[in-house]
Amino acid sequence: MTFKRFAEIGRVALVNYGEDYGKLVVIVDIVDQNRALVDSPDMVRSQINFKRLSLTDIKIDIKRVPKKKALVAAMEAADVKGKWEKSSWGRKLIVQKRRASLNDFDRFKLMLAKIKKAGVVRQELAKLKKETAS
C-alpha cells in the first residue's frame, strides 16, 4: 500500500544503467532531489542519479558518508552479499549470468539433461495415469 523501500543512507541498490551496470552499491549520502552519493567496496565513491538505481530490500546501518573501511565492515556485519544471493532477485541474476556464459558444449549437455528430466517426468505421469484409470 504505502512505500516500503526508501532511498536513504544505508540503502543497498542495484545499478541498472551505465558503466557500473549490475553492481550492488550502498547509498552513502543524498546530494539533492535527483542524485545520491553511492559507494561500494570495489568502486570509487561517486554520485549517481536515482533513475540509474533499483532499490533493494537490504539496508545497512551506517552514518552519513562513512570511510571505506567502515563501509566494508558494515557490509560484512549485515551480510549484504549473503542476503542478496539468497533473495529471489539475486538468485535470478546469478542464473541469468550463468546461462549467458554457457559454452556450446555446455548448452548441448543442458539439452541432454532437459530431455532426460522430461522423460522421467513423463514416465511418472504415465504411471499415475495408469493407477487412476485402473
Place this chain on the structure above:
Amino acid sequence: MAPKQKTRNPELIPGVRKVSRSQMYHKRGLWAIKAKNGGKFPVHAKQETLAAVEEKPPKFYPADDIKKPLSNKRTAKPTKLRASVTPGTVLIILTGRFKGKRVVFLKQLTSGLLLVTGPYKVNGVPLRRVNQTYVIGTSTKVDISGVDVSKFDDKYFGKKVEKKKKKGETEFFEADKQEKNTLPAEKKDDQKAVDALLLKALEAVPDLKAYLGARFSLKAGTKPHELVF
C-alpha cells in the same frame, strides 16, 4: 632504448647553431686525433677499384621500349590463426556439405588451411581441409597430443593429375566412371590411424562423442551475437 645522446651543437633557431665551426673542431677533438697521427688526419688506404668488365654491345635493339614490371619479392605467410583456434579445438563448420558439423582441429597446413577430422566414425567428416573464415572456434578442447599428423600436407589433398588420354569416344565414358568413385585404401588407413587415438581421447570426456555427432543449429530465441562459444 639507449639514453638520448647529448648533441654537441644544439640548434637554437632553425638554421642557427650554438657553436661555431672552429669551436666544434676543438670540441670534437680533431686536434687530438691529428696529434696522435703525427700532424695529419688519418686516412683510409685507397681501395683498389676493380677493373671494369668489358661490356659487349647488344646484338638486338628492340624497336619500342619494353616496360619491365616492378619486382615483387614478397613471400606469403600462412594465415594468422584466431586466438580461439588452437590444435585440439572443436570447430563448427559453417559452409559446405558439412555445415553445422562439430569437428576436431588438428593442425594448420602451409597453405593456411586448417586440417580437420570428424572423427569419421562419429560424424562422417573425413580428414579434410577447411578455411578458417568459415569456421567458429569453440572453447572446447580435445587432447590430441598422441596423434601424429606430420605426414599430411597440401599435396596429400591435391587433385590427382591424370595422364592425358587419346580421344576415343567409347573409352572416354567407361574409363572416367570407373576411376573417380573409389577412395584409395591408403587414405582410408590414414583416417583410421588418426581417428583411433582421437576416439580414446574423446571417450574420456562424458557426452563429448555425442556432442561431436550432433550438428549445430540456431534455435528460436537464440541470439548469435550473445552466444558464448
